[in-house]
Amino acid sequence: MAGFLSLFRRLEGPQTLGRGPAFWALFALVLAGALAYPLFSDGYTVGNTVYFFVWVFIALSLSLIWGYGGSLSFGQTAFFGIAGYGYGILTINFGAAYGFTWIALLLAVGMAALVAALLGYFMFFGRIAGVFLGIVTLAVTLMLERFMAQTAGPEWRIGAARLNGFNGMSAMPPLTIPWFGGPIVLFADVGLYYVVLAMLVLVYLGLRILMNSAFGNVIVAIRENPERAEMLGYDIRKYQLITFVIGAALAGLSGVLYTVWGQYITPSSMGMTAASLPLIWVAVGGRSDLTATIIGTLAVLSGFQALTIYGSQYALVFMGVLLVLTVLIAPNGLVLGVINWITKLVTRRKSEAA
Amino acid sequence: MALLQLRDVNKHFGGLHVTNSVNLVLEQGEIHCLIGPNGAGKSTLFRLILGEHHPGSGQIYFAGEDITTLKSFARIRRGLSVKFQVPGVFKGLSVRQNLEIALQSRLHGAALDQEIERLLAFLNLEAEQAQLAGNLSHGQKQWLEIGMAIALKPRLLLLDEPTAGMSPEETHMTGEMVRRLNAAGMTVLAIEHDMAFVRQVAQRVTVLHLGQVFAQGSIDEIVADERVAAIYLGQAHA
Numbered sequence: 001m002a003g004f005l006s007l008f009r010r011l012e013g014p015q016t017l018g019r020g021p022a023f024w025a026l027f028a029l030v031l032a033g034a035l036a037y038p039l040f041s042d043g044y045t046v047g048n049t050v051y052f053f054v055w056v057f058i059a060l061s062l063s064l065i066w067g068y069g070g071s072l073s074f075g076q077t078a079f080f081g082i083a084g085y086g087y088g089i090l091t092i093n094f095g096a097a098y099g100f101t102w103i104a105l106l107l108a109v110g111m112a113a114l115v116a117a118l119l120g121y122f123m124f125f126g127r128i129a130g131v132f133l134g135i136v137t138l139a140v141t142l143m144l145e146r147f148m149a150q151t152a153g154p155e156w157r158i159g160a161a162r163l164n165g166f167n168g169m170s171a172m173p174p175l176t177i178p179w180f181g182g183p184i185v186l187f188a189d190v191g192l193y194y195v196v197l198a199m200l201v202l203v204y205l206g207l208r209i210l211m212n213s214a215f216g217n218v219i220v221a222i223r224e225n226p227e228r229a230e231m232l233g234y235d236i237r238k239y240q241l242i243t244f245v246i247g248a249a250l251a252g253l254s255g256v257l258y259t260v261w262g263q264y265i266t267p268s269s270m271g272m273t274a275a276s277l278p279l280i281w282v283a284v285g286g287r288s289d290l291t292a293t294i295i296g297t298l299a300v301l302s303g304f305q306a307l308t309i310y311g312s313q314y315a316l317v318f319m320g321v322l323l324v325l326t327v328l329i330a331p332n333g334l335v336l337g338v339i340n341w342i343t344k345l346v347t348r349r350k351s352e353a354a
Numbered sequence: 355m356a357l358l359q360l361r362d363v364n365k366h367f368g369g370l371h372v373t374n375s376v377n378l379v380l381e382q383g384e385i386h387c388l389i390g391p392n393g394a395g396k397s398t399l400f401r402l403i404l405g406e407h408h409p410g411s412g413q414i415y416f417a418g419e420d421i422t423t424l425k426s427f428a429r430i431r432r433g434l435s436v437k438f439q440v441p442g443v444f445k446g447l448s449v450r451q452n453l454e455i456a457l458q459s460r461l462h463g464a465a466l467d468q469e470i471e472r473l474l475a476f477l478n479l480e481a482e483q484a485q486l487a488g489n490l491s492h493g494q495k496q497w498l499e500i501g502m503a504i505a506l507k508p509r510l511l512l513l514d515e516p517t518a519g520m521s522p523e524e525t526h527m528t529g530e531m532v533r534r535l536n537a538a539g540m541t542v543l544a545i546e547h548d549m550a551f552v553r554q555v556a557q558r559v560t561v562l563h564l565g566q567v568f569a570q571g572s573i574d575e576i577v578a579d580e581r582v583a584a585i586y587l588g589q590a591h592a
Contacts, residue, residue: 224444233430
């Protein structure tokens with residue numbers, strides 16, 4: 001019981017913004033708003049919102065590996081793709097009965113984590129760090145995209161599932177909950193919205209606890225100075241590997257949910273553009289904080305979607321400009337910069353009042 | 355009893371013989387200073403002891419165990435600890451968190467907080483505990499890193515130029531810190547250029563020159579040794 005309570009204490013700490021009753025009241029308010037939102041909207045718009053939520057997991061994975069751990073990974077989209085295709089292959093072959101889609105979700109996420117464990121083992125135990133880590137992970141991502149792109153022929157099939165090259169894999173069943181009066185199928189609508197929202201809240205709170213724990217302390221210590229961290233007796237390779245695997249699992253979760261949402265996945269989910277966009281969301285938000293990452297990702301994503309509607313081909317150019325501006329003006333992230341500025345103002349006013 | 359023993363340790367960087375058949379014995383409980391002109395191989399010797407470099411030949415024993423092939427973190431867990439020449443504090447984290455990270459594998463909960471308070475007092479950093487370590491003065495960073503090194507409760511503390519960049523007062527305070535730690539049972543091996551500091555703390559001194567042990571003895575013996583004075587003036591090339 002005491003151990004359980006100490007977990008709750010870790011919801012706040014030096015590694016995450018937001019503490020005290022005011023923050024958690026705001027959190028409850030936002031959550032209540034998110035829960036009530038489908039009541040005031042239509043199924044299509046709610047389904048569209050799920051699409052935004054889907055990407056938050058991969059953004060959080062980058063925040064974890066890059067923002068907290070200090071290793072820039074271009075590999076998140078590879079894990080996204082592995083899990084997305086994995087879910088498709090499993091469910092197309094075994095169907096959706098008896099709640100199998102949920103087992104497929106876990107297995108697909110597990111696959112991404114397993115590949116990350118193998119790749120991560122060679123990288124971290126081979127002491128690959130810094131820019132080289134980015135190069136290796138980017139190479140893996142692009143290699144996977146190239147490989148999947150040439151699987152258009154009918155010989156590329158796993159059981160009943162055609163890989164289908166650039167045409168993409170489709171017609172996998174959505175997540176399905178077995179129920180007494182017949183299974184509940186979670187199409188991109190209100191049902192899926194609540195499931196993904198619940199996952200998002202769990203992952204967010206879970207990561208807060210993890211990053212404020214002793215484990216999180218070591219992760220940021222490695223970002224700040226790996227040599228010093230090792231000279232405090234930490235086997236930093238293990239910590240880096242575990243972080244990388246957790247990040248891959250989160251990116252994989254994004255991939256499964258993306259596939260579930262649109263019942264469709266193509267190799268371009270693992271291309272250069274797909275690999276760069278999450279970096280921009282996270283960099284703009286503030287990669288070294290979970291909350292800033294979520295706010296930044298949702299803001300940039302909705303802005304990006306609005307742009308693609310009104311000026312399709314300029315949207316990507318705008319993304320590039322946004323990244324350059326962020327790096328120049330607020331290298332730690334725009335959202336994080338604004339939050340820190342407000343906090344400073346508030347504390348100054350408080351100290352002036354006192 | 356010998357706590358640390360180097361036997362015929364050699365290290366080459368290409369054609370450069372930076373550590374040349376070094377034999378060194380460190381007794382349990384002593385403060386031992388390592389001095390020598392720039393390029394004598396002092397910092398390389400530290401890196402060999404810590405496992406950041408591995409010797410081409412020779413063995414390193416710690417508390418009777420051959421640690422020559424052990425990884426750095428494994429040596430630290432056996433009771434070694436180091437303060438680097440350039441302070442290696444976690445600049446983006448608070449002073450308090452720096453100490454917490456050093457302590458957390460040994461202590462938890464209230465005991466952890468208590469030890470942080472004790473260390474903050476020992477290091478004269480109580481007022482700075484909430485500041486980012488990167489904002490400390492150079493001397494304070496040195497102290498914080500010494501604090502992180504001793505937080506591990508090491509049997510052997512390695513200090514690479516602990517007083518570099520410090521004022522004479524700060525240097526003296528650091529010397530007193532080292533003596534207090536030693537009185538509590540910690541063995542210390544320090545690389546130092548500041549002879550006032552060496553005189554203040556050293557029980558034994560080893561002079562390193564061109565990768566070899568050049569002389570060894572008490573501080574008075576070393577100071578009286580004309581050959582040592584000569585290498586510092588750049589006259590002897592043995």
